Amino acid sequence: MAHFRPLSKIGLALAIVLSSAAGLRAQCPLPGADGTSKLLSFTGQISVVRNNYAWALNVCDSVKPQEVVVTGADGWGVFQVADGSRFEVYPNSKVVFRANQGNWTDLLEVWLGRIRVQIEHFGGLPNNNKVRTPTAVISVRGTIFTVEVDADSHTTLVQDEEGVVVVDHLLHPSEVVLHQGEFVRVFENDRIGNAAFDKGGLMQKVAQAARDAFYQAAVNRNGSLGHVPATTTSPADGNHGGNAPAAPSGAPAPPPPAAPPAPPHFISDASGVALDWSRCPAVEKARAEDGGQWVLRGTLIPVSAILQEVAGGTSTGALVKRFPMLNRAQVDAVVEFALSHK
Numbered sequence: 001m002a003h004f005r006p007l008s009k010i011g012l013a014l015a016i017v018l019s020s021a022a023g024l025r026a027q028c029p030l031p032g033a034d035g036t037s038k039l040l041s042f043t044g045q046i047s048v049v050r051n052n053y054a055w056a057l058n059v060c061d062s063v064k065p066q067e068v069v070v071t072g073a074d075g076w077g078v079f080q081v082a083d084g085s086r087f088e089v090y091p092n093s094k095v096v097f098r099a100n101q102g103n104w105t106d107l108l109e110v111w112l113g114r115i116r117v118q119i120e121h122f123g124g125l126p127n128n129n130k131v132r133t134p135t136a137v138i139s140v141r142g143t144i145f146t147v148e149v150d151a152d153s154h155t156t157l158v159q160d161e162e163g164v165v166v167v168d169h170l171l172h173p174s175e176v177v178l179h180q181g182e183f184v185r186v187f188e189n190d191r192i193g194n195a196a197f198d199k200g201g202l203m204q205k206v207a208q209a210a211r212d213a214f215y216q217a218a219v220n221r222n223g224s225l226g227h228v229p230a231t232t233t234s235p236a237d238g239n240h241g242g243n244a245p246a247a248p249s250g251a252p253a254p255p256p257p258a259a260p261p262a263p264p265h266f267i268s269d270a271s272g273v274a275l276d277w278s279r280c281p282a283v284e285k286a287r288a289e290d291g292g293q294w295v296l297r298g299t300l301i302p303v304s305a306i307l308q309e310v311a312g313g314t315s316t317g318a319l320v321k322r323f324p325m326l327n328r329a330q331v332d333a334v335v336e337f338a339l340s341h342k
Contacts, residue, residue: 028060030082035104036062037079037087037097043293044302045072046089065098071113074293074302081107083120083127090114091305099132106130110156114148114308119163132170136186139166145178154188157313167192277303282333296334299325306334 028038039046039061047054048061049068063069063079071077071093079097080086085107089095093113100106107129108115121127121142131138133149133156143163149156158167160178167184168175174191176184182195277283277294284297294303301323309319316331 028080030084031062031080033082035065035082035098035101037081038062040078040080040086042075042077043304044074044076044091046070046075046077063097065101065104067097069093069095069097074305076304085120085127085129086118088116090116090308106132108132110147110149112149112151114146116144116146118144133186135170135188136192137168137170139168140164156186157183158186159183277337280334280337282330282337296326296330299323301326303334306331307338310335 028040031038039057039059041059042057046057047070048057048063049055049070054070057063057069057077069077069079069089071089071091073091075091075093076089078086078088087108090113093115094111095113095115096109096111098104098106099109105128107117109132111134115131117129117131117140119127119129119140119142126141129140131140131147133147135154136156136158138145138147138158140163143165144161145163145165146159146161147156158165158178160180160182162180165178166175167178167186169186169192171188172191176192176195178184178195182197184192184195186192278285282297283294283303286293286295286300295301296303296306306319310316310331316328316335319331320326320328
């Protein structure tokens with residue numbers, strides 16, 4: 001039996017602000033052959049769990065096989081593995097990196113939240129990888145796709161942006177093959193239904209919109225592509241809060257670092273259309289100590305988080321119920337502003 005929640009034009013069309021953030025990254029050395037991944041860029045709260053403790057991640061930090069990545073309500077990060085493939089982890093997510101250490105083709109295990117994966121395949125050769133959730137196994141050879149796990153409804157939503165994706169039900173043997181622009185929702189107690197088509201590419205536009213918002217937040221937080229604020233990181237990375245080693249005794253003090261360039265108020269999507277949040281009356285820039293990102297006016301709720309929720313199909317009513325400090329007019333204004341610039 002097929003189960004598909006219709007995605008409204010607003011929800012589907014918003015996904016455009018989330019895709020162009022891939023360009024924001026520091027120049028990190030490529031991960032080695034030990035199966036680790038590296039964090040290229042991030043914004044908000046993103047941590048790795050080691051020895052039952054959550055360590056804040058910094059740009060160029062490594063995540064090892066079997067380690068768990070956790071994001072907060074405003075957390076987002078882009079990781080890269082040795083073959084150049086990348087994965088993004090979105091807010092309120094919990095993901096195990098290469099949970100099966102004996103088989104690195106098991107790339108991710110998504111317990112909660114949303115990810116986006118881009119698998120590289122060089123020379124036309126297949127690059128087999130799998131993503132697992134509590135209800136599904138997603139198999140690819142080289143493609144771009146997103147996976148979202150909803151813990152409340154016990155469902156997995158798989159969206160194919162490019163290439164071919166095979167989705168198997170983990171509990172009730174059945175499968176569906178997705179092609180570019182198709183999606184399917186896997187329910188815990190039902191066999192997989194037929195794929196549905198993302199008419200007009202609206203779903204991808206919604207994702208692009210949300211990624212743009214995260215890109216902006218990362219620029220605002222870091223000040224520039226190479227600057228990362230001091231933070232607590234795991235000793236396993238050899239980083240102790242971002243503090244530089246002390247200068248030798250008697251050595252002249254180094255000159256103060258140059259101030260980072262002021263971050264722009266806008267970012268552009270793949271079509272070059274500027275998205276200038278300073279022109280949206282429903283939002284404001286948070287103080288530097290609160291992250292300096294764009295938030296809904298009078299709150300500390302990031303614009304990127306709202307767009308991500310709408311991209312995942314959350315209604316305005318549900319958002320207002322979850323965040324009583326918001327009102328429908330605010331949320332609708334943010335959605336309409338994002339759509340009007342696409």
